[in-house]
Amino acid sequence: MSNKIKCSHILVQKQSEALAVLERLKKGESFSRLAQELSQDRGSGKRGGDLGYFTRGMMVKPFEEAAFKLEKGQMSGPVKTEFGYHIIKRVD
Numbered sequence: 001m002s003n004k005i006k007c008s009h010i011l012v013q014k015q016s017e018a019l020a021v022l023e024r025l026k027k028g029e030s031f032s033r034l035a036q037e038l039s040q041d042r043g044s045g046k047r048g049g050d051l052g053y054f055t056r057g058m059m060v061k062p063f064e065e066a067a068f069k070l071e072k073g074q075m076s077g078p079v080k081t082e083f084g085y086h087i088i089k090r091v092d
Contacts, residue, residue, distance in 0.1 A: 003055050003056055004053050004054070004055050005053065005054065005067060005068065005070075005090060005092065006050075006051070006052060006053045006054075006090075006091040006092035007051050007054070007067050007070075007088050007089060007090050007091055008031060008032070008035060008044070008048060008049035008050050008051060008088075008089045008091055009035070009039070009041065009044065009049050009051060009063075009086045009087060009088045009089070010031070010034055010035045010038060010039045010045075010049050010086065010087045011039050011040045011041040011044075011045075011083060011084050011085070011086050012038060012039070012040060012084055012085050013040060013084045013085070014084075014085065015078055015080070015085050017038075017085065018077075018078035018085035018086075018087055019078060021034055021038060021087055022075075022077065022078070022087060025075065025087070031048070031049060031075075031089055032048025032049060032050075033048070034049075035047075035048050035049030036048055036049075040083075040084060041083075049089070050091075053092075056068065060081045060082065060083070062079055062080060062081050063079055063081050063086060066079040066086075066088055067088050070088065070089075070090035071090065072090055072091070072092060073089075073090065073091075074089070074090050075087060075088065075089045075090075076088040076089075
């Protein structure tokens with residue numbers, strides 16, 4: 001099992017916003033474009049949601065647990081943390 005993964009995310013404040021983002025992604029909109037447009041995480045948002053590589057212990061627990069369950073190329077549903085709701089995409 002890999003202990004270093006690469007993910008992108010889109011962070012929004014409300015669950016309803018996260019579900020709306022998921023709908024747009026399912027219709028084929030670009031993850032990176034939606035991250036640039038909508039993500040509350042300005043740092044990663046500018047990079048299309050790219051968080052780079054991280055290991056266990058670097059992210060808040062709910063985010064980490066969801067991210068490490070994803071297969072490469074897979075996306076999560078809304079993941080609630082103290083920061084809001086994340087849509088996480090495993091890149092590598």
